[in-house]
Amino acid sequence: MTSRLRRERSQDWFAPVVLCFLIVVRSEAMKLRLLLLLLMLALAALAGCAVAPPPDTGAPEPVAEADEGVAGEYVPTPRNETVIVNEIGGNWDVWESYNLLAPNAAAPGIWQAAQEHLFNINWATGDFVYWLAESYDYNDDFTQLTIKTRPEAHWNDGTAFTAHDVKFTIEMVQSEIALRMGSTMQEWVASVEASDDHTVVINLTKANPRFHMNFARAWGFPVQAKHVWEGNDPLEFKNYPPVFTGPYKLHQEFPDQAMNIWVKDENYWGMDGMGVEVGPTYYVTRLERVPETEIADVKVNKIDHPHALGDATLMQAAVDANPAVQLAGWRDPCPxxxxxxxxxxxxxxxxxxxxxxxxxxxxxxxxxxxxxxxxxxxxxxxxxxxxxxxxxxxxxxxxxxxxxxxxxxxxxxxxxxxxxxxxxxxxxxxxxxxxxxxxxxxxxxxxxxxxxxxxxxxxxxxxxxxxxxxxxxxxxxxxxxxxxxxxxxxxxxxxxxxxxxxxxxxxxxxxxxxxxxxxxxxxxxxxxxxxxxxxxxxxxxxxxxxxxxxxxxxxxxxxxxxxxxxxQTTYVMPFNWHYWDGWPTSDNVYAVPFTWWPEFKYVMFSLQPTGN
CATH class of the missing domain: 3.10.105.10 (Dipeptide-binding Protein; Domain 3)
Structure with missing residues (x-):
């Protein structure tokens, strides 16, 4: 099991004691509890001794090993502060890589937790929403597009989000057709300039009154941080730890369990800039399990969204197992x-x-x-x-x-x-x-x-x-x-x-x-x-x-x-209301309810704890 914990050297007496307990105790969960107890005793014995803190590597904050029996049973975070979503979409064999430009180079959850677009479309309502950008405008013949970025927006490392990031990403993608939307940018962009920190001017090769939609569509053009990507090969760069503008930051990965954990960014620019804030402190994405396991899990509130329930019979079984489960049906865009x-x-x-x-x-x-x-x-x-x-x-x-x-x-x-x-x-x-x-x-x-x-x-x-x-x-x-x-x-x-x-x-x-x-x-x-x-x-x-x-x-x-x-392609999403209020329902699809869509993060803005 991979947990990427920092391990410190202990006193000579500590290791033999730990070894004895590991030999005698067979329960993995009990081993973890005893190890934590021994660690507290060791720290008490070392009180007063100055220990240098580990260096700040910029990597996601380590947390305890995830295992059954640990706080919340499935994840090492408080259950009533965590939304747990099972999923199938994503690259579940990719880890420690969050490159959205190269093919198949981003680990799961990044689109939903952290990536944001210049503009958004609420496909459920049809609303066009200005997000990282506050406006766009074309010249009279639609050969030039001017975009104004929001001055208050910033990356999750605190660096300002600017027009220079937009210009840099367009030019980087233009240079390599294998990158996401490389052919689009090569075909349509003649040149791009950042006339100031918040104004980007895109000169087009020919008239296109819809070019801005490339920055609005689901899985559309993902602007990247210039100060992070500059000087790196975009086909090979990992972007780890991931630097994005969204409401969550990567907390920890568990490849062996096909799970990653995201933590709320307390400095998220959108709280002040857009007046939005995610409800759950932690957002967990896990690879879906077999239907029987998911129904058993949702019955005892171990998960908030079972994803493997592909037909009406299984959906009803989940509702019967837990009255807190409600369904949200909506159409996929593809009949x-x-x-x-x-x-x-x-x-x-x-x-x-x-x-x-x-x-x-x-x-x-x-x-x-x-x-x-x-x-x-x-x-x-x-x-x-x-x-x-x-x-x-x-x-x-x-x-x-x-x-x-x-x-x-x-x-x-x-x-x-x-x-x-x-x-x-x-x-x-x-x-x-x-x-x-x-x-x-x-x-x-x-x-x-x-x-x-x-x-x-x-x-x-x-x-x-x-x-x-x-x-x-x-x-x-x-x-x-x-x-x-x-x-x-x-x-x-x-x-x-x-x-x-x-x-x-x-x-x-x-x-x-x-x-x-x-x-x-x-x-x-x-x-x-x-x-x-x-x-x-x-x-x-x-x-x-x-x-x-x-x-x-x-x-x-x-x-x-x-x-x-x-x-019409109807998908029905079961959501567990035991810990979280505000999920979409079939009667109130206020945002895209599909957990694999980038727009699912806007559901997270509506979730509030029930107090359970």
């Missing part, structure tokens, strides 16, 4: 989806894609095949309130989009795909309508969706085989176009729904067999959509004239159906 290879005949025909859509029973998927009950997806984005203004029901009503096996058969009949001797439809040259549906190896819900679709497609004379594709091979098959149909998810633009279609420009098509890096994995070929999206990208989303372009884009999507949004 579950069926994707087509738009460059492969006959999937290249919009009519064939409409026929397949007629065989999709979205209501059945929503009611029976998802982990928790959800709703059919009517548009290719989350049904968040921020997307209501893009969800044009009148345009959707222009098309027949509901589950209708008869309509699917009629479309294929009209196209000339007739049933062969085995019942599988063939074209005029005898080519059968037979496809493979690829599913990520780990994705169970997506497999269920694909399997159900394969059974429904048989009713319209299409044979579909479902195959799990493991690891990177799944994504390589999409990038190279070596697939027919895919069942996974539909992730577009979270803030401005129709911008989802920007990646689908026909000018970004890569031939099948060549790996794409343009975003158009699906080889969508709709020149009219490309023209509309080029206009939208050059126009401010606040321009009243943009709505007509949005409507054109949505109409082209439903006309061609390059991919199918199937159901």
């Amino acid at each position: 579950r989806a069926i994707w087509f290879n738009n460059a492969k005949y006959p999937l290249s025909l919009p009519e064939v894609r409409h026929a397949i859509n007629a065989a999709v029973n979205r209501q059945k998927v929503a009611d029976l095949l998802f982990g928790v009950p959800t709703v059919p997806a009517r548009f290719p984005w989350a049904d968040w309130g921020v997307h209501d203004k893009y969800s044009f029901e009148d345009i959707r009503a222009e098309f027949e989009l509901d589950y209708d096996i008869d309509r699917g058969n009629a479309i294929l009949d009209e196209l000339g795909f007739m049933p062969g001797n085995d019942g599988i439809r063939i074209d005029g040259e005898g080519n059968p309508m037979e496809f493979q549906i690829n599913v990520p190896g780990f994705a169970n819900t997506e497999y269920n969706i694909a399997f159900d679709l394969s059974e429904e497609l048989a009713k319209i004379g299409i044979k579909a085989n479902v195959k799990r594709i493991e690891g990177q091979a799944m994504w390589d098959s999409l990038d190279t176009g070596n697939f027919d149909i895919s069942s996974h998810w539909f992730c577009g633009d979270w803030a401005e729904g129709p911008l989802t279609f920007s990646d689908w420009k026909h000018t970004n098509i890569t031939p099948i067999g060549e790996k794409t890096n343009t975003g158009n994995r699906w080889r969508v070929n709709i020149p009219e959509l490309t023209e509309v999206m080029n206009q939208i990208e050059q126009m401010s989303p606040n321009d009243p004239a943009i709505e007509d372009l949005y409507r054109q884009a949505v109409r082209l999507y439903f006309e061609h159906l390059p991919g199918l949004a199937i159901v």
Whole structure:
């Protein structure tokens, strides 16, 4: 077990006594208690002796060994001052490294506990919030962005947060495309200047009225501390101990238990600058356990959030085990989806894609095949309130989009795909309508969706085989176009729904067999959509004239159906209210309740102790 405790030399008599106790006493918890007692006796014997304090290394403050039976049973912190969150997202094999720029170089919890953006979007409410920056402004043609940073903001080592940090990080990321958003900064930033300590001016290579959103999105551009990073290789630098601006500082890591502990920064700038303060003194992130263990733990209030409860039955078991558990359901930004290879005949025909859509029973998927009950997806984005203004029901009503096996058969009949001797439809040259549906190896819900679709497609004379594709091979098959149909998810633009279609420009098509890096994995070929999206990208989303372009884009999507949004992705988060009040609930999702999102820290601002 790794605890990184500083150990001091003791008097000669102390070590043999300790050894005797370690031999005689077998209980690990009892050993720890006896060692602590012996340590107090040793300190008493040494009273009056001057002992030099250990040097200040800047490393996180050491605490006692974590083990069952120690204060709080699971963690060495007072339970009623600690929020304990089980989690799956994050790099649980990375420790003593908090580099958010290099690939897979940051230990778990850093986004939620310590990283902050210039701007935030409360995705649950749609509010745009100025955070480390207090304003932004563009010139008239959107080729220059000026950002004002907050004078009161500072890093957790006390150093002021300034425009020089923003400039430094942009230029550092620009220098290495492998860094987070390296390609974005290379493409869009011509130059950047810090005209004073709190003003950064970014000159763009071309007009972009949405460039500021790179500093606002979840997992967006993470500004780093110039005084910490300067002179280091950004691909190798550990940033340990982590220097960030957020409300928590790293307290201790326990790699052997897949757990780290964060402690409230009593000098957090946001307490005065933003009027916010986290409730829990300690924030513990742990790798999720098996469902049975998590239910047993939440029953006796050992944890505040069990994460492994992936279906309604397990959720209810947690609620039954502990009446203090309440549920918070919310939509992931990515509906579950069926994707087509738009460059492969006959999937290249919009009519064939409409026929397949007629065989999709979205209501059945929503009611029976998802982990928790959800709703059919009517548009290719989350049904968040921020997307209501893009969800044009009148345009959707222009098309027949509901589950209708008869309509699917009629479309294929009209196209000339007739049933062969085995019942599988063939074209005029005898080519059968037979496809493979690829599913990520780990994705169970997506497999269920694909399997159900394969059974429904048989009713319209299409044979579909479902195959799990493991690891990177799944994504390589999409990038190279070596697939027919895919069942996974539909992730577009979270803030401005129709911008989802920007990646689908026909000018970004890569031939099948060549790996794409343009975003158009699906080889969508709709020149009219490309023209509309080029206009939208050059126009401010606040321009009243943009709505007509949005409507054109949505109409082209439903006309061609390059991919199918199937159901909204509903996740339900169980939270234990025994020690902490203020968790989100399904009736009050005031902030993103997903524990793996960077915005989860804003839930922490609302938590208050119950007194238990």
